Amino acid sequence: MNRLDEIFASEATALVTYLCAGDPSVDESLPLFQALADAGADVLEIGVPFSDPGADGPAIQRSAERALAAGATLEKVLEMTGKIQGDSAKVLFGYLNPFLSYGYERLAARCVEVGIHGLLVVDCPPEEEPELRAALDAHNIHPILLIAPTTPDDRIAALGPSAGGFAYYVSMTGVTGAAFQGGQALVDRIARVRKLAGLPVAVGFGIATPEDAASVASGADGVVVGSALVRIVEANGAEAAAELSKLTSALKAAI
Amino acid sequence: MPVVPDARGHYGPFGGRYVAETLVPPLEELTLAWEKAWADPAFRAEYEDLLANYVGRPSRLYFAKRLSETVGARIWLKREDLNHTGAHKINNCIGQILLAKRMGKTRIIAETGAGQHGVATATACALFDLPCVVYMGAEDTERQRLNVARMRLMGAEVRPVHSGTATLKDAMNEALRDWVTNVGDTFYCIGSVAGPHPYPVMVRELQACIGIEAKAQLEDAGVGLPDAIVACVGGGSNAMGIFHAFRDELGVKLIGVEAAGKGIESGEHASSIAGDQVGVLHGQKTYLLQDEHGQVQPAWSISAGLDYPGVGPEHAYFHKTGRAQYISVTDQEALDATQLLSRLEGIVPALETAHAIAALPRIVQFTGPDADILVNLSGRGDKDTETLMRELKL
Numbered sequence: 001m002n003r004l005d006e007i008f009a010s011e012a013t014a015l016v017t018y019l020c021a022g023d024p025s026v027d028e029s030l031p032l033f034q035a036l037a038d039a040g041a042d043v044l045e046i047g048v049p050f051s052d053p054g055a056d057g058p059a060i061q062r063s064a065e066r067a068l069a070a071g072a073t074l075e076k077v078l079e080m081t082g083k084i085q086g087d088s089a090k091v092l093f094g095y096l097n098p099f100l101s102y103g104y105e106r107l108a109a110r111c112v113e114v115g116i117h118g119l120l121v122v123d124c125p126p127e128e129e130p131e132l133r134a135a136l137d138a139h140n141i142h143p144i145l146l147i148a149p150t151t152p153d154d155r156i157a158a159l160g161p162s163a164g165g166f167a168y169y170v171s172m173t174g175v176t177g178a179a180f181q182g183g184q185a186l187v188d189r190i191a192r193v194r195k196l197a198g199l200p201v202a203v204g205f206g207i208a209t210p211e212d213a214a215s216v217a218s219g220a221d222g223v224v225v226g227s228a229l230v231r232i233v234e235a236n237g238a239e240a241a242a243e244l245s246k247l248t249s250a251l252k253a254a255i
Numbered sequence: 256m257p258v259v260p261d262a263r264g265h266y267g268p269f270g271g272r273y274v275a276e277t278l279v280p281p282l283e284e285l286t287l288a289w290e291k292a293w294a295d296p297a298f299r300a301e302y303e304d305l306l307a308n309y310v311g312r313p314s315r316l317y318f319a320k321r322l323s324e325t326v327g328a329r330i331w332l333k334r335e336d337l338n339h340t341g342a343h344k345i346n347n348c349i350g351q352i353l354l355a356k357r358m359g360k361t362r363i364i365a366e367t368g369a370g371q372h373g374v375a376t377a378t379a380c381a382l383f384d385l386p387c388v389v390y391m392g393a394e395d396t397e398r399q400r401l402n403v404a405r406m407r408l409m410g411a412e413v414r415p416v417h418s419g420t421a422t423l424k425d426a427m428n429e430a431l432r433d434w435v436t437n438v439g440d441t442f443y444c445i446g447s448v449a450g451p452h453p454y455p456v457m458v459r460e461l462q463a464c465i466g467i468e469a470k471a472q473l474e475d476a477g478v479g480l481p482d483a484i485v486a487c488v489g490g491g492s493n494a495m496g497i498f499h500a501f502r503d504e505l506g507v508k509l510i511g512v513e514a515a516g517k518g519i520e521s522g523e524h525a526s527s528i529a530g531d532q533v534g535v536l537h538g539q540k541t542y543l544l545q546d547e548h549g550q551v552q553p554a555w556s557i558s559a560g561l562d563y564p565g566v567g568p569e570h571a572y573f574h575k576t577g578r579a580q581y582i583s584v585t586d587q588e589a590l591d592a593t594q595l596l597s598r599l600e601g602i603v604p605a606l607e608t609a610h611a612i613a614a615l616p617r618i619v620q621f622t623g624p625d626a627d628i629l630v631n632l633s634g635r636g637d638k639d640t641e642t643l644m645r646e647l648k649l
Contacts, residue, residue, distance in 0.1 A: 051550040052419065052536060054428045055275040055435065061418055073548045096273060096535045101549025123273045123535065127263060148277035150438060155280065173277050174436040 003089040004117045004142055004165035007042050008200035013217045013255040014166075015040060016202050017248060018093060018226030019233060020047035020063040021080060022072025028238040029067075030080050035241040036229070037086040039248035043202075043222065045120070046081050048074055048094030055122045057177030059227040062234060074098045074107075082114035091118040091144060091165075096129070104135040111141050118165045120144035126159050133162070147193050147201075149173050160197030166222055167199040171206055177227030180206035187219035194221070210254035217255035225251055256502055259572060264452020267575060270568035272451040274538045278431075281438050286453040288358050293460060298353065302461075305349050309382070310339045312346075312464060316472035321599040326615045327624045331481065332602070332632040333469045333497060342605065342634030343465060343493045344375035344446055350461035352379035355442035362437065363387045365444045366430040368395055368423035368489070369560030369607060370402025371634055372446030377411035379444075387411040390429045392422035395559045402638050420553040423489075423563045427537050447490025448567035451538025455567050462496025469629055470500045478627050483508040483618055486631035487610040488581065489525065489561035491570045493633035498579065508580065508622070511570060512614045514556035515583035525554035526583040527566045528574050536564070541571045557586035557642065558606035560634075588613040590646055593636060605634035606642065 007014050017036045021029050033044055049064035049072050056064070074094075081090060092111060099107055099121065111119065119141055124132070126145065136143050142164035147156055149172060160167070169190055172181050186203070194201045203216050204224025213223045225247075232247065233240045259266040264286075272282055292298040306312040315334040323330045335343040355363060363385050367373030373389040380387035389406055393415040396403050406413050419425035427450075434443040445454045448462075466484075473481060484501060486494035488511035501507045516524035527542040534543030536551055544552040544564035554564040573579035584592075589606055592613035597603045604612060611630050618628060636643070643649060 052424065052428050054431045054537070057432075058418075065419075068550060075548075097543070097545065097551070098549035100533075100535060101545065101547070122275055123538070125272065125274070125276060125279050128271050128273055146276040148275070148280075150277050150280045152280055170275075170277060173438050175432045178436070 002117050002140055002142055002165065004043065007089050008166050008221055013220060014042040014202065014222035015248070015252050015255060016043040016045060016204070016222050016224040017041040017229055018045035018047055018224065019229055020049055020060055020067055021077040022049050022067030022070060023063045023233055024066060024237045025070040026072050026076045026080050030083055031241050032233060032244055033084050035245045036248050037084055037088040039245040040252035041088055041248055043089045043091060044084065045091045045093040045226070046077060048077055048092060048098055050095040050098060053095060055175055057175040057227060059177045059230045059234065063230045074102050078110050078114050081116060089117045090115055091120055092116050093120045094122065096121050096124045099132070104132045108135040108139040108141055112139050116141065118142040118144045120146070120168060126162055144168055145197065145199065146170060147197065153196055156193055156196040160199055163199060166202050167193060167197045168224065169193050169201050169203045171203050174205065176205060178206050180208060180212045182212060182215040186216060190219045210250045213251050214254040223255055256578060259569060260452060260456055264456065266568045266572035269540050269571040270452060270455060271540050272538060273535045273540065274451050275435060277435050277438065282451055282453070289354060289453050289457050292354050292357055298357065302350050302353055306346065306464065310345050310349065311337065313468040314338055316469055316476070319600050322596065325599060326619050328619045328622055328626040328628050330615065331473065331627060331629045333465060333629060335465060335493065335631060335633045336602070336604065336635035340375050340378050341637065342371040342375070343462060343496060344372045345378065346464055346496070347446065347458050347461040347492065348375040348379040348444060351444045352383050352385065355385070356383055358442065360440060360442035361385065362441045363444055364390070364430050364433050364441055365446060366390045366423065366426040367446065368426070368562055369558065369605070370395065370399040370406070370638060371560060373411070373413070374402050374405050376444050377406040377409040380411060381409040388433065389413050390416050390426040392426050393417045394421045395423065398559050398642060399638055400641065422553065423559065424551065431537070447492045448495045448569060449490040449537065449539060449565060455539070455569055458492050459495045459499055459569065462492050463499040465493070465496040465631065466498060466500030469497060473629065480504055480507050481629040482622050482626040483510055484629045485510045485512065485611045485614055485618060487512045487561060487607050487633065488566060488570060489514070489563045489607065491567040493631050495567060495569055497629070497631040502578065509573065509578060510614065510618060511579055511581045512610045513581055513583045514558060514561035514610055515585045516555040518585055519583060523555035524583065525556040525561050525563060527564055528570065528581040529583050539565070539568050541565050541568045557589060558610070560605070560607040561610065582614055582617065584610040584613040593643065594647065602632070603636035604632060605636050606639045608633045
């Protein structure tokens with residue numbers, strides 16, 4: 001069984017954390033991911049830095065720039081991922097071009113070797129790149145589905161069966177790291193997405209504090225926190241582990 | 256030639272709609288609105304009236320006698336530089352802004368490199384009283400200060416982009432970020448035959464008037480079909496605009512000229528087709544300048560309008576199928592061609608356009624002297640005055 005399915009089968013709301021791998025360097029980012037795992041993150045999103053992160057706000061853009069300047073590559077990120085200890089599930093998270101360049105079959109096989117359970121490609125809707133999907137299916141790596149506020153109901157229902165693990169619901173139209181807009185409308189929408197897609201739903205975009213997380217946790221199967229953690233790395237560099245651990249524990253306690 | 260794109264915007268293995276999920280439904284909405292408008296005689300009549308009376312179409316076809324004598328074949332210039340705002344870009348902007356109005360959008364955003372598309376968008380927005388935000392690489396706002404001033408004069412807000420390489424690709428990233436945030440009320444006016452479906456086909460159709468007119472004008476001049484058509488290619492809108500009417504005339508050679516910058520071997524160039532690597536950027540699969548890890552490499556060209564690491568997907572398709580040939584011209588060759596055309600014909604071309612002129616001696620080598628060659632004179636060079644003053648010590 002894919003580890004993501006085990007995690008989302010549990011009653012508890014999963015904590016999903018994102019960091020861009022390779023910031024401040026590939027070697028130094030290993031202890032940062034380890035800190036997230038040790039502090040209770042259920043799912044680690046391993047961000048693959050890209051030169052043109054068009055869906056990301058300034059915090060993740062700068063993180064990707066630092067990672068690339070320090071020499072991060074997809075292969076180095078995969079190697080680093082293989083060294084993370086513990087039973088957190090791992091989702092490789094990035095833009096299509098580095099994956100296309102690496103080769104889909106090779107990527108899916110390496111994901112199995114280093115213990116990655118899902119792949120989320122920001123700029124590749126399910127209609128594109130059937131070869132990628134086939135490679136993931138052959139290796140039991142879940143393609144993670146993105147659902148946006150603009151996605152119509154019939155599209156959610158049509159796309160759900162092709163995905164696995166969980167659906168990542170984008171809480172607002174915008175880029176990563178903007179101010180969170182929660183509320184009852186969001187909770188209702190999450191319930192609707194779950195029903196239409198037939199998948200557990202993790203909600204992300206803008207969730208920065210334990211209070212934000214708590215406000216959506218009751219309605220969601222998972223809560224994703226990214227830019228807030230990335231900002232800690234920006235402020236503390238290789239010394240960020242303690243602060244990351246502190247925020248992760250607080251988020252975990254809040255959901 | 257098979258009809259492209261298919262229903263999902265693919266040109267053979269190229270094109271598509273590689274965007275974040277938030278933008279997929281709006282692009283579908285845009286595709287439907289565009290197809291409906293383009294099939295509506297009332298929309299076409301309004302567009303064509305503005306092209307005639309506001310833009311000044313049809314643009315002239317001019318037989319360049321002295322240039323012909325110098326390069327050794329008969330050279331016909333399609334004078335897009337004589338359009339209102341000084342380039343072909345306005346053809347597309349008029350159409351897209353009319354569509355935005357029809358869709359009830361109340362805010363326009365655009366990206367620009369050389370500033371010609373930004374100026375054309377600002378112009379159409381002034382005409383239709385719509386607020387306009389133009390993203391422009393910080394480096395380009397320096398190179399093209401004149402166009403920044405023109406945009407501001409017409410009421411547009413120019414936002415310099417400092418992220419990444421601070422050029423056209425980064426301006427496009429920033430415009431996409433704006434669009435994904437404000438997608439409800441905002442229309443993104445893309446300036447080239449690039450980006451996610453339906454932009455490449457929509458911009459092609461809105462620029463196709465160039466080739467349709469030229470075909471009729473050559474007929475009237477007693478030439479019939481030309482032997483070759485030449486245009487510069489960054490994203491490729493002026494080239495696709497003049498190629499499209501001739502795509503099924505297989506006897507007509509189509510030649511796109513990419514920017515070789517400081518030379519292909521220097522690594523500092525903008526010739527994505529010559530680079531021969533397929534990748535995905537800005538919503539499209541196409542030839543892309545990238546390193547061995549799939550990271551996009553900065554392009555370089557003296558002309559800001561060609562300074563883009565990708566190329567429109569239909570050009571990628573034309574290259575792959577052999578329908579068009581793509582060659583490259585260096586910064587120096589473009590500067591030399593700028594002086595040549597200025598002195599021989601009294602026409603100062605845009606540095607982008609000068610790449611097409613610079614390619615002529617090479618093209619004549621395989622067409623021979625008894626050939627009619629149609630060149631898209633896509634824009635005028637006023638905007639490049641500061642660069643020319645510096646480079647040519649004027």
